[in-house]
Amino acid sequence: MNEYLDIVLRSLAVYAFMLVAIRLTGKKELSQLNTTDVVLILLISNAVQNAMVGSNTSLLGGLVAAAVLFALNYLLKKLMFKNEKFRNLISEKPEILIHNGNLDFAKLSKLGITNEELQEAIREHGIEKYKDVKLAIMEADGNISIISGDDSLKQTQYKRKRKHKSLSDLN
Template identity: 80%
Template sequence: MNEYLDIVLRSLAVYAFMLIAIRITGKKELSQLNTTDVVLILLISNAVQNAMVGNNTSLSGGIVAAAVLFILNYLLKKLMFKNKLLRDLISQQPEILIRNGKLNFEMLSKLDITNEELEEAMREHGVEHYKEVKLAILEVDGNISIITGDQHLKQSQYKRKKKHKSLGDLN
């Protein structure tokens, strides 16, 4: 078999495996990397490198493997945007953790979210007590969004990466 076709097929297999592994481990881990998670990512990347390129340690072999991963990721995102079934299969759904001040203990337990983690998210959103929370949601990116029941919603410490025009700028 052509050595570059071999790299393409190996890269596709590794990408599929990693996608499934990340899907199974859950979304909470995506936003909360700690030291052990960084070490795991480094070790996984080293472990799968050989699985993708085999004996080919050339620059061109590495570039082919990286190109396959970028192209596959781009195509998968396009397909997910257009196909709800695929999007639902690959992406996770937001999960409600608190509704109207009542904790969803079953969901918190299922997602392995500790009381301390939930309280930290509440503090980051300027909320002291569970009773003040109208809705707390574990988003698909692993962050916890909190909406209070107040008329004046509390400002979150979360900062968006992209600048958006304010309503005043649209006129």
């Protein structure tokens, strides 16, 4: 088999494995990296490097492996954008943790969120007690969003910085 085709196939296999492994470990792990997470990422990258390039340690071999990873990542993101079923397979869904002050203990247990982690998240949003939380959601990226029931708190609005060109702008 062609040496570079071998690198392409190996890189595809490693990417697929890593995607499945990250998907199975859960979104909580993606929200904040601690020291052990950084060490794990460094060791995994070192471990899979040889699996991708094999005995080819040339510059071109490394560039081929990197190009395959970038191309595959680009294609998967495009496919996820266009195909809802595929997006649901690959991406995590937001999960409601607290609704109107009521904690969903089963969901918290399933996601492995401790009481201390949840308390920290609500404190970061300036809320003291669970009963004051209107909605707490574990987002797809692993972060916890908190919405209080306090009407005096103002919600900021996100505005896109990039404007779409209209047909009149093109002329």
